[in-house]
Amino acid sequence: MKWPPSSPDDNSGRIRRFTERVLSRELLTAKVLLSPEVLFPTGILTSGTLAAIYFYSHYVRRIPMTSEIYPSFFRRRSLFGTVTSVGDGDNFRLFHTPGGRLMGWGWMPGRKVPTAKKDLRDVTLSIRIAGVDAPECAHFGKTAQPGSAEALAWLRSYILNRRVRAYIYRRDQYERVVASVKVREGLFRRDVGLEMLKAGMAMIYESRMGAEFGSLERKYREAEALAKRQRIGIWALSNKRFISPGDYKKGLRERRPDIIKYKV
Numbered sequence: 001m002k003w004p005p006s007s008p009d010d011n012s013g014r015i016r017r018f019t020e021r022v023l024s025r026e027l028l029t030a031k032v033l034l035s036p037e038v039l040f041p042t043g044i045l046t047s048g049t050l051a052a053i054y055f056y057s058h059y060v061r062r063i064p065m066t067s068e069i070y071p072s073f074f075r076r077r078s079l080f081g082t083v084t085s086v087g088d089g090d091n092f093r094l095f096h097t098p099g100g101r102l103m104g105w106g107w108m109p110g111r112k113v114p115t116a117k118k119d120l121r122d123v124t125l126s127i128r129i130a131g132v133d134a135p136e137c138a139h140f141g142k143t144a145q146p147g148s149a150e151a152l153a154w155l156r157s158y159i160l161n162r163r164v165r166a167y168i169y170r171r172d173q174y175e176r177v178v179a180s181v182k183v184r185e186g187l188f189r190r191d192v193g194l195e196m197l198k199a200g201m202a203m204i205y206e207s208r209m210g211a212e213f214g215s216l217e218r219k220y221r222e223a224e225a226l227a228k229r230q231r232i233g234i235w236a237l238s239n240k241r242f243i244s245p246g247d248y249k250k251g252l253r254e255r256r257p258d259i260i261k262y263k264v
Contacts, residue, residue: 089134200233
């Protein structure tokens with residue numbers, strides 16, 4: 001019998017045998033994990049989970065605020081929802097209802113569009129109708145532009161509380177979503193901006209940068225020209241040239257007398 005009972009040779013032997021057993025178990029585990037019987041169902045489960053997450057985040061997730069729209073959505077996606085308020089002649093608030101009735105909006109428990117103002121706070125998207133410019137309403141103590149009340153009333157009567165689809169282009173400097181907006185009329189879908197121009201309730205949005213028309217610029221310009229010739233809406237307000245909303249806002253900022261005293 002060796003003395004002392006535990007010699008260095010015995011310790012090294014036990015360590016070697018222990019290491020070999022551990023490595024053997026690890027190799028066996030790795031072999032099992034890398035076998036087709038394990039890899040195939042694991043791959044299917046992982047792919048399915050990732051696909052479900054992607055589908056939910058891109059097509060089912062409700063977007064409550066403009067800041068939560070993925071940048072990749074712009075110019076590629078549309079948002080479907082209900083118009084909850086119209087604050088100006090060319091913008092409104094949209095409660096996003098992805099999937100519409102097919103996803104239970106309007107009939108399933110917990111999938112109702114709120115109607116109370118307190119329930120709509122911070123849960124709607126501000127939409128700016130692309131390609132058109134309506135007369136300026138009174139804001140922050142500024143005088144309302146002639147024709148603004150008529151344009152606001154028209155837009156409210158046309159889309160308030162209705163379901164619309166917004167084809168989104170970008171965010172503007174006021175954190176609104178610039179979008180072409182469609183609303184269903186019977187079997188057809190109407191472009192809201194185009195209908196405003198036909199009714200003489202807005203003019204073409206003229207800007208050196210930032211103007212968006214989708215594929216409808218020619219139709220927009222034709223509709224505006226026809227409304228001018230027919231002298232309807234804002235074009236019937238007076239015999240003088242209608243001041244564009246952009247020039248009107250600029251004139252108020254510069255306190256130009258011709259703008260401040262502008263009347264029909």
